[in-house]
Amino acid sequence: xxxxxxxxxxxxxxxxxxxxxxxxxxxxxxLLRRMADHQPGLVEDARIAMGVSLTEMRDVNRRWQxxxxxxxxxGAVERYRSVLGPAEAVVRRRVGDLxxxxxxxxxxxxxxxxxxxxxxxxxxxxxxxxxxxxxxxxPALRTAADLVPWSATVDEVARAFAAFGPVRMLDGAAPNRAxxxxxxxxxSATVAEFSWGLFQEFREVP
Numbered sequence: 001x002x003x004x005x006x007x008x009x010x011x012x013x014x015x016x017x018x019x020x021x022x023x024x025x026x027x028x029x030x031l032l033r034r035m036a037d038h039q040p041g042l043v044e045d046a047r048i049a050m051g052v053s054l055t056e057m058r059d060v061n062r063r064w065q066x067x068x069x070x071x072x073x074x075g076a077v078e079r080y081r082s083v084l085g086p087a088e089a090v091v092r093r094r095v096g097d098l099x100x101x102x103x104x105x106x107x108x109x110x111x112x113x114x115x116x117x118x119x120x121x122x123x124x125x126x127x128x129x130x131x132x133x134x135x136x137x138x139p140a141l142r143t144a145a146d147l148v149p150w151s152a153t154v155d156e157v158a159r160a161f162a163a164f165g166p167v168r169m170l171d172g173a174a175p176n177r178a179x180x181x182x183x184x185x186x187x188s189a190t191v192a193e194f195s196w197g198l199f200q201e202f203r204e205v206p
Contacts, residue, residue, distance in 0.1 A: 091104070098120060128176065129197025168181040
């Protein structure tokens with residue numbers, strides 16, 4: 001089945017890892033846990049479709065945070081390799097005068113998206129979020145109503161709404177969150193909230 005925003009329910013992503021290991025299935029729970037602050041209903045639907053209890057979801061998130069914050073923590077690329085396996089693609093890019101690498105992994109819960117990690121020349125991760133897969137078509141975003149939760153990435157929203165006014169990236173309220181200040185087609189200002197690079201909701205400008 002498909003949950004709103006193109007989420008494929010019931011997909012676990014890879015086999016069943018050991019009881020204490022983190023694999024593709026567990027990483028999807030990490031993504032969902034962060035998104036629950038914005039879209040608890042969608043997260044609940046996805047969690048149930050995956051056959052996961054709230055207790056397991058919390059435990060997986062705790063273990064992920066412990067891995068990230070450990071004094072012996074691996075670099076971002078090695079961390080994702082250990083959880084998701086080999087990257088599906090590694091692409092060299094140039095940002096200004098610097099060369100970087102874009103590492104991409106499949107995320108079965110969202111078949112049309114990829115987890116992308118951008119690393120600089122020193123191997124340090126600059127960014128970690130979901131992007132549209134190269135072969136997948138993005139959504140047609142002409143009005144605010146077209147932008148439903150989990151339907152679009154940061155880049156897609158920025159490009160679509162740049163025609164109506166300036167688009168500015170704002171600091172996120174927590175790790176793996178981002179915000180875009182933008183103007184809607186009716187001229188009103190708003191802030192688009194993202195978690196792991198995926199659109200969650202609009203926030204009114206104070």
